[in-house]
Amino acid sequence: MNVRLALGLCTVILCLCGASAKLKGDDCEVCIGFLNKFSRRLKEREIPVQDQSKTELELMKACKDARGKEERFCYYIGAAEISATKLTKEVIKPMSFSKPVEKICEELKKKDAQICELRYEKKIDVDAVDLKKLRVKELKQILSSWDEDCRGCAEKSDFVRKINDVKHLHVEL
Numbered sequence: 001m002n003v004r005l006a007l008g009l010c011t012v013i014l015c016l017c018g019a020s021a022k023l024k025g026d027d028c029e030v031c032i033g034f035l036n037k038f039s040r041r042l043k044e045r046e047i048p049v050q051d052q053s054k055t056e057l058e059l060m061k062a063c064k065d066a067r068g069k070e071e072r073f074c075y076y077i078g079a080a081e082i083s084a085t086k087l088t089k090e091v092i093k094p095m096s097f098s099k100p101v102e103k104i105c106e107e108l109k110k111k112d113a114q115i116c117e118l119r120y121e122k123k124i125d126v127d128a129v130d131l132k133k134l135r136v137k138e139l140k141q142i143l144s145s146w147d148e149d150c151r152g153c154a155e156k157s158d159f160v161r162k163i164n165d166v167k168h169l170h171v172e173l
Helices: 002-019 029-044 052-065 070-079 088-096 101-111 136-145 156-170
Strands: none
Touching: 029 052, 029 070, 029 088, 029 101, 052 070, 052 088, 070 088, 070 101, 088 101
């Protein structure tokens, strides 16, 4: 009786552990987004995914160009210059077998759960929102996405003024 109970409990635990690696909702948003872009980049440059050495070099180049959350993703998989670990083979090898990006991200999640916790920052529609009601962090995010600096900005009104000054350069009217 006790053996059956123990086996039953082990089965339930194994099932629960296996299910935790599955992607839910918007899990691995950055991983899936970046790897889809990377896959398109390989096709545009006519780099065969079967050539793992060329694919890895191209991944390193793509990560040099990455910004924000994608740059953090590159750090986690070891494709950034300052990365401590190296999981690039966990991306390159399955891609060479045409494994779907979602499945690659599931495997990466098993290795490092932080990879799937990354989320893209939500875009702010500058025309539709009252800038005075936004937080300073969000105002800084707008300027950062435009590659603009706000030197000498100390107060919220300074950031709002700067956004309004350069808005015509970055937003289609």
